[in-house]
Amino acid sequence: MPEAKPKSAITIRDLNSFEDLQKAEALEREVWGLADLDVLPPTMAVATKEAGSIWVGAFDSAELVGFAFGFLGLECGQLILHSHMLAVRDSYRDLDLGYKLKLAQRERALALRIHDARSKDARITEMTWTFDPLQSKNAHLNFSKLGVVSDKYKVNFYGPETSSVLHRNGTDRLWVTWPLESRRVRDRIQGKENRLELVDALSRLTPLIRFNGDGKPATSDLSTAVARQRIAIEIPSDIGFIEQKDPALAREWREATRWAFMEALQAGFFVADFCRTVRGKQGPGAYLLEKGTIEEYVPEMARNPVS
Numbered sequence: 150m151p152e153a154k155p156k157s158a159i160t161i162r163d164l165n166s167f168e169d170l171q172k173a174e175a176l177e178r179e180v181w182g183l184a185d186l187d188v189l190p191p192t193m194a195v196a197t198k199e200a201g202s203i204w205v206g207a208f209d210s211a212e213l214v215g216f217a218f219g220f221l222g223l224e225c226g227q228l229i230l231h232s233h234m235l236a237v238r239d240s241y242r243d244l245d246l247g248y249k250l251k252l253a254q255r256e257r258a259l260a261l262r263i264h265d266a267r268s269k270d271a272r273i274t275e276m277t278w279t280f281d282p283l284q285s286k287n288a289h290l291n292f293s294k295l296g297v298v299s300d301k302y303k304v305n306f307y308g309p310e311t312s313s314v315l316h317r318n319g320t321d322r323l324w325v326t327w328p329l330e331s332r333r334v335r336d337r338i339q340g341k342e343n344r345l346e347l348v349d350a351l352s353r354l355t356p357l358i359r360f361n362g363d364g365k366p367a368t369s370d371l372s373t374a375v376a377r378q379r380i381a382i383e384i385p386s387d388i389g390f391i392e393q394k395d396p397a398l399a400r401e402w403r404e405a406t407r408w409a410f411m412e413a414l415q416a417g418f419f420v421a422d423f424c425r426t427v428r429g430k431q432g433p434g435a436y437l438l439e440k441g442t443i444e445e446y447v448p449e450m451a452r453n454p455v456s
Contacts (some may be wrong), residue, residue, distance in 0.1 A: 159244060161253050164204035164216065170194045172213035173206065173236075180236040189218075189234070203230065205253045207237070207246045214238045217250040219258070224277065225452060230258045232278040247290055252338070255329050274329055275450070279306060279322035282410065283388040283402060285425055285434040292423035292436075293344075296337035297325035298443050298450075300419035302410040318392050318399045321407055323420060331449040347424045351435050356381040358409045360433055364391075365398065366405035375416040380438040382409045386426060419443050 164170055174191055177183060197220055198204055207215035215237035222231040232254055237246045254276065263271040280287045282302075291297045301324035308320060328334055357374045360383060361367035374380050384406060385391055392399040410420075418438040425434040444451045 158209055159214070159241075159246065159249075160208045161205060161249055162208065163257075164198070164206045164213075167191075167195065169206060169213070170198065170204065173204065173216045173218070176213055176216060176236055176238065177234065180238065194218075203254055203257050205250055205257065207241070207250060209241070214241045215246040215250055217254050219254055219276065219278075221273075222277070224275075227275065227452065228263060228271065228273060230254070230261075230273050230276045232276055235278075248294055251290075251295055251327075255327070259329055276327040276329060277324060278327075279303065279324050281321065281388075282323045282406060282436070283318075283321075283384050285384060285386050285388070288384070288423040288434060288436070289425045291325055292420075293342075293425070294337060295327060296331070296334040297327045298333075298419060298421060298447060299323045299325040300414055300443055302407070302414055304407065304411075318388075318396070319403050319407075321403065323410070325420075326443070326450070328447050328450050331447050333447055343422070344424065347422055347437060350379060350437060351381050351424055354379060354381040356383045356435060357413065358405050359383045366402050368405060368409075371412055375413065375418070378440045380409075380413050380418055380440075382406060382413070382436045382438065383433040384436070386433055413438050417441070419446070421446060 164173060170191060174188060174194065177188055181187075194204075197218075202218065202220040205217050206213050215235075217232060217235040219230045219232040222229055232251070235247055235250055237250075258273040258276055261273050263273075280291060282288065303322045303324055305320050306322040354377075355369050355374075357369050357371065357380050358366050359369065359381075364385075366383075385402060388399060388402065391402065414420075418440050419442070420436055421439040422437040423434060424437070439446060
């Protein structure tokens with residue numbers, strides 16, 4: 150494997166040309182090992198780019214080593230940016246490029262103006278995307294470093310599986326929302342950590358799903374959990390390793406956490422945070438779910454009534 154390049158060698162810029170988009174297609178195949186059926190066609194990439202979608206790339210000289218693609222969408226009648234893909238070449242994954250690409254998307258989303266003749270120009274204030282809730286590193290990036298929140302769990306969002314080796318244990322996803330200008334997000338981007346408070350909160354909870362000592366998921370009493378104001382759900386530190394070593398155990402974790410997330414969300418909780426390695430260096434990570442609404446937790450996400 151080639152050595153990772155120094156941070157100073159990486160440039161983040163828009164993907165502008167057909168050649169740039171071709172490089173993104175090649176990287177998409179490489180990172181996820183996709184068959185032709187699951188790769189975004191270049192004609193669609195060109196059309197989305199021309200229609201105003203956001204394509205940003207991380208370049209090492211002329212070599213594309215990471216990219217992010219987001220398109221405009223509607224959620225609850227509000228215009229949002231949906232970040233559909235983010236890929237980084239394996240040998241560049243210790244350079245925080247996923248984080249930098251997300252910040253580049255945020256910058257471009259906030260710069261967009263939607264002209265409305267009846268009122269002042271509208272702006273994009275939220276970005277959404279999905280990720281596998283069993284992926285600890287992605288959970289850390291999304292919740293701990295970026296400040297997303299979630300109240301939606303999608304079962305087999307892309308179907309039971311795809312051609313990617315990463316999609317052989319189902320394709321369940323958390324649908325997360327990133328309130329771009331909220332105080333919560335600004336604090337996370339500025340590096341203001343809440344880890345001590347988070348660890349303290351988790352230490353006071355019996356997780357709804359937890360490790361049983363043999364690396365398997367154990368379930369706590371649901372009625373006791375939902376009667377509290379907070380719920381914890383533990384996940385393995387490296388589900389990819391488990392999927393390779395013991396697919397049946399990986400499936401147990403999928404089914405157990407799927408049940409826990411769906412029951413908790415239905416009972417009026419939302420996913421507020423994630424803490425990696427809650428029990429020492431090699432320990433599990435844990436989600437913290439809060440009872441109530443996201444709008445109460447992040448006031449900037451309150452929807453304006455439709456006139």
